Amino acid sequence: MEAEPRTPSFSDVTQYTDMIIFPIVLASQLFVFIRRKFKLDVAAIITLLLYLFVMFIRFIRCFTKSGDNRFSPIQVGINIVCHTLISMTMYFFVFEMSSVKIQIEGGPMAIPRAETNRKVKYSVLAGIITYLVVYLTVRLISELGNQQLTHVELGLLYFSIALKLVLDILVMVIFMQVFIYFAKRKQTTLKREALTFSPFNKFILISVSILYASRIIGALFTFSNSLISISELYNTYGYSVYRLLMADVIFPIRDMFEALFFAYLFYFQSKKRVNMSILNEEYQKRISQLEEVKPLNTQNSGTVVSHEVKQSQISGAVVDEETTQFRQFLRGQVVNNAKEGEDKSFL
Numbered sequence: 001m002e003a004e005p006r007t008p009s010f011s012d013v014t015q016y017t018d019m020i021i022f023p024i025v026l027a028s029q030l031f032v033f034i035r036r037k038f039k040l041d042v043a044a045i046i047t048l049l050l051y052l053f054v055m056f057i058r059f060i061r062c063f064t065k066s067g068d069n070r071f072s073p074i075q076v077g078i079n080i081v082c083h084t085l086i087s088m089t090m091y092f093f094v095f096e097m098s099s100v101k102i103q104i105e106g107g108p109m110a111i112p113r114a115e116t117n118r119k120v121k122y123s124v125l126a127g128i129i130t131y132l133v134v135y136l137t138v139r140l141i142s143e144l145g146n147q148q149l150t151h152v153e154l155g156l157l158y159f160s161i162a163l164k165l166v167l168d169i170l171v172m173v174i175f176m177q178v179f180i181y182f183a184k185r186k187q188t189t190l191k192r193e194a195l196t197f198s199p200f201n202k203f204i205l206i207s208v209s210i211l212y213a214s215r216i217i218g219a220l221f222t223f224s225n226s227l228i229s230i231s232e233l234y235n236t237y238g239y240s241v242y243r244l245l246m247a248d249v250i251f252p253i254r255d256m257f258e259a260l261f262f263a264y265l266f267y268f269q270s271k272k273r274v275n276m277s278i279l280n281e282e283y284q285k286r287i288s289q290l291e292e293v294k295p296l297n298t299q300n301s302g303t304v305v306s307h308e309v310k311q312s313q314i315s316g317a318v319v320d321e322e323t324t325q326f327r328q329f330l331r332g333q334v335v336n337n338a339k340e341g342e343d344k345s346f347l
Helices: 013-034 041-061 075-107 110-142 150-191 199-228 239-293 307-339
Strands: none
Touching: 013 041, 013 199, 041 239, 041 307, 075 110, 075 199, 075 239, 110 150, 150 199, 150 307, 199 239
């Protein structure tokens, strides 16, 4: 008689989920890196690679001995590490965007604000690492042992849970402030050109709102599941199915969409940056060529305007007109780029 399996019958779905997600994320990031020739911001590269690293960990665990038993202590530990790394990635992205916001706003308080942002970022990083070490240790003790946790272990567990909740709330507040700032800035830029939010801009707004809501749900699940992990409800079949579904199916799919969204966002941000750089180079080159055409006649300082000087003035006027027309052409190119979707990098 075969032994009754410990995991629900859909445990294989969790494996297939990890095995499908990794190639999708890998393909999307390779496309971005190859098409942009790795000319991305350091923050963008770090963000994308951290997501890819988490997907890779989830992928290779499918081929381990405990890969088909997602209730094993090893699999629980892998889930905790992966969820924490995803949180660290989001924290990093939010503080990088906050740094960009401070640079754009400028002003006399820019340097002190940037320093404060840096200190808070490193404090949050230290906090999330502390959470990972403490929470992972206590949870593994709970998963591996048959005895109840001691008062010290319970105290450490509650401390780590409260710490993670505070960090999540802090980063979510900063993210909402930064997002609102860039949304208003985008709206102002579009109004300046007599434009409004395109359907794609609205799509980005809705997508970010959904991702933000999913982050809130994830934070609430982490908080509640951490508390329930030390109760009898944790090992009941119904709740086991629920936490398996959330931790091994729903959240990996959410993380995949986040990774795809960031890949898409960074792709168009880098495209816009490259296009603007090319236009600027063409502009400077054209201006230099036109300036060289202007006849320079500074050696003679007579008061009578000769025929050559008159020709010089006429030629200079033509060059000035050409310069103005070229500037208008470049401006038109920038506006046309915005109308044709070059503003798809909403932030």
